[in-house]
Amino acid sequence: MDSTISSSASLSIPKFRCFDPTYAYSPTTANHRRSFSNFSPTFKSSSRVNMVDFENYERKIVTGDAGYVLEDVPHLSDYIPDLPIVVHKDSPRGTHFRRAGPRQRVYFESNEVYACIVTCGGLCPGLNTVIREIVCGLHYMYGVNNVLGIEGGYRGFYARNTIPLTPKVVNDIHKRGGTILGTSRGGHDTSKIVDSIQDRGINQVYIIGGDGTQKGASVIFEEIRRRGLKVAVAGIPKTIDNDIPVIDKSFGFDTAVEEAQRAINAAHVESESFDNCIGVVKLMGRYSGFIAMYATLASRDVDCCLIPESPFYLEGPGGLFEFIEKRLNEQGHMVIVIAEGAGQDLLNECMRTMDQQDASGNKLLQDVGLWISQKIKEHFAKRPKMPINLKYIDPTYMIRAIPSNASDNVYCTLLAHSAIHGAMAGYTGFTVGPVNGRHAYIPFHRVTERQNKVVITDRMWARLLSSTNQPSFLDQKDISRSKTEEVSETPLLSAENHAQEIATK
Numbered sequence: 001m002d003s004t005i006s007s008s009a010s011l012s013i014p015k016f017r018c019f020d021p022t023y024a025y026s027p028t029t030a031n032h033r034r035s036f037s038n039f040s041p042t043f044k045s046s047s048r049v050n051m052v053d054f055e056n057y058e059r060k061i062v063t064g065d066a067g068y069v070l071e072d073v074p075h076l077s078d079y080i081p082d083l084p085i086v087v088h089k090d091s092p093r094g095t096h097f098r099r100a101g102p103r104q105r106v107y108f109e110s111n112e113v114y115a116c117i118v119t120c121g122g123l124c125p126g127l128n129t130v131i132r133e134i135v136c137g138l139h140y141m142y143g144v145n146n147v148l149g150i151e152g153g154y155r156g157f158y159a160r161n162t163i164p165l166t167p168k169v170v171n172d173i174h175k176r177g178g179t180i181l182g183t184s185r186g187g188h189d190t191s192k193i194v195d196s197i198q199d200r201g202i203n204q205v206y207i208i209g210g211d212g213t214q215k216g217a218s219v220i221f222e223e224i225r226r227r228g229l230k231v232a233v234a235g236i237p238k239t240i241d242n243d244i245p246v247i248d249k250s251f252g253f254d255t256a257v258e259e260a261q262r263a264i265n266a267a268h269v270e271s272e273s274f275d276n277c278i279g280v281v282k283l284m285g286r287y288s289g290f291i292a293m294y295a296t297l298a299s300r301d302v303d304c305c306l307i308p309e310s311p312f313y314l315e316g317p318g319g320l321f322e323f324i325e326k327r328l329n330e331q332g333h334m335v336i337v338i339a340e341g342a343g344q345d346l347l348n349e350c351m352r353t354m355d356q357q358d359a360s361g362n363k364l365l366q367d368v369g370l371w372i373s374q375k376i377k378e379h380f381a382k383r384p385k386m387p388i389n390l391k392y393i394d395p396t397y398m399i400r401a402i403p404s405n406a407s408d409n410v411y412c413t414l415l416a417h418s419a420i421h422g423a424m425a426g427y428t429g430f431t432v433g434p435v436n437g438r439h440a441y442i443p444f445h446r447v448t449e450r451q452n453k454v455v456i457t458d459r460m461w462a463r464l465l466s467s468t469n470q471p472s473f474l475d476q477k478d479i480s481r482s483k484t485e486e487v488s489e490t491p492l493l494s495a496e497n498h499a500q501e502i503a504t505k
């Protein structure tokens with residue numbers, strides 16, 4: 001164990017050891033050396049096969065420095081000399097990220113750490129859980145007692161108070177929605193923020209927030225590096241919209257989808273109870289329709305789901321009105337789920353409004369739920385033989401202001417622990433998150449360079465279409481365009497499907 005590890009850390013680390021040596025394999029034959037040469041950063045020159053067990057063909061154990069052990073499986077070439085390789089593919093293996101978890105080398109003394117936590121952007125279920133687990137994780141795993149909460153988002157570094165955070169202070173906060181630290185949009189002044197970090201002697205910065213927040217974290221990290229400070233900057237990605245790329249999903253998303261069920265259910269009960277009744281539910285999702293898509297798939301009561309990624313039209317053959325009429329004739333009621341960012345082009349055409357932005361530069365949207373409800377009512381007002389009833393439900397803020405559910409709580413804990421282990425081990429400028437099921441350290445630029453969106457030519461959207469039986473609103477031209485965009489927007493998607501393994505060091 002590294003001498004810099006504090007006594008409390010060395011006691012706790014083995015409990016949490018996450019050791020997957022798959023790619024830390026030490027090649028012992030020419031064949032192996034060739035196939036694993038891509039992973040040379042983790043090649044352990046002093047590793048050795050335990051020959052006694054190996055010769056008995058019972059176990060094949062590779063040992064190396066600092067207790068490194070690989071229990072490998074037998075290979076034909078172990079007992080058939082000069083076994084020819086028939087195919088040796090040298091195709092790219094995809095992008096790999098460093099796997100998250102505790103490390104043998106720790107770069108901070110417990111009593112030297114002065115950590116701070118900040119939450120930025122919109123609310124999201126689980127924010128308090130992440131705060132709690134960072135405070136408790138630092139304390140119980142590494143013996144750290146100095147953690148500061150920055151109030152009110154980024155501007156809190158230079159314009160607001162701070163709160164000392166201890167395990168006692170945060171003990172029950174995971175049961176509450178929101179964030180005990182408060183949050184905000186806008187107010188990112190890099191030099192003032194880094195001045196504040198430097199003046200206070202903070203050396204670990206934990207930043208919880210969405211895509212905008214991670215961009216902010218990235219420039220803070222760059223400025224810290226420029227000043228040569230020993231300050232680790234770790235991002236924890238948050239958003240109910242699930243629009244952060246690379247990671248499997250963001251925390252709070254599951255909870256939001258679950259809560260959305262209550263609104264959809266209410267819309268269904270209402271619509272079933274009246275003649276020709278339409279329940280319209282508006283859900284969040286500014287640029288990405290994941291909440292609407294998953295809430296629809298989970299519910300099975302939704303007849304039509306409209307998201308920003310899938311353009312639609314109202315009038316004429318194949319349009320929304322035609323579909324509504326058909327559904328009402330078939331079953332006498334229907335439920336429409338619409339993501340807040342859907343149909344904004346139609347709305348803008350109608351309303352001729354100027355583009356507006358919030359303090360962080362995000363597009364301020366027109367209320368598409370109210371608009372579409374009005375349009376449906378106007379359309380059927382012209383059809384006296386088909387009077388309709390319409391109930392509009394807008395649960396948008398309700399789905400993000402609640403505490404996280406059980407699975408998000410567990411997820412938040414893993415994210416917090418990954419961030420702590422990374423910072424204590426001296427890594428910086430990273431976001432934590434699962435990539436194909438493995439928690440990893442991801443460089444900031446990878447999560448800020450694009451947004452995660454529903455790919456409407458992909459399987460999940462096809463599943464939704466077959467579940468609701470709604471029109472796709474697409475013609476051949478749209479499909480080709482969407483395919484081209486998919487390729488240019490997500491150039492590394494297929495590579496990321498392999499990005500599950502990271503060297504342990």
Ligand SMILES: Nc1ncnc2c1ncn2[C@@H]1O[C@H](COP(=O)(O)OP(=O)(O)OP(=O)(O)O)[C@@H](O)[C@H]1O
Nearest residue numbers: 121122185186188209210211212213215216239360
């Ligand atoms: N490009 C950027 N550079 C520096 N700071 C940024 C940048 N974009 C956003 N920020 C800052 O990050 C913070 C949060 O951004 P934003 O309001 O967009 O929310 P978010 O983190 O994307 O979360 P969400 O959209 O899920 O609510 C704000 O304080 C904003 O000033």
Ligand SMILES: O=P(O)(O)OC[C@H]1O[C@](O)(CO)[C@@H](O)[C@@H]1O
Nearest residue numbers: 122123239240241284285286358
């Ligand atoms: O009204 P606010 O706080 O700006 O937040 C609204 C936005 O926040 C989000 O929930 C993302 O956090 C979006 O879905 C939504 O557009």
Ligand SMILES: [Mg+2]
Nearest residue numbers: 121210211212
């Ligand atoms: Mg955002």
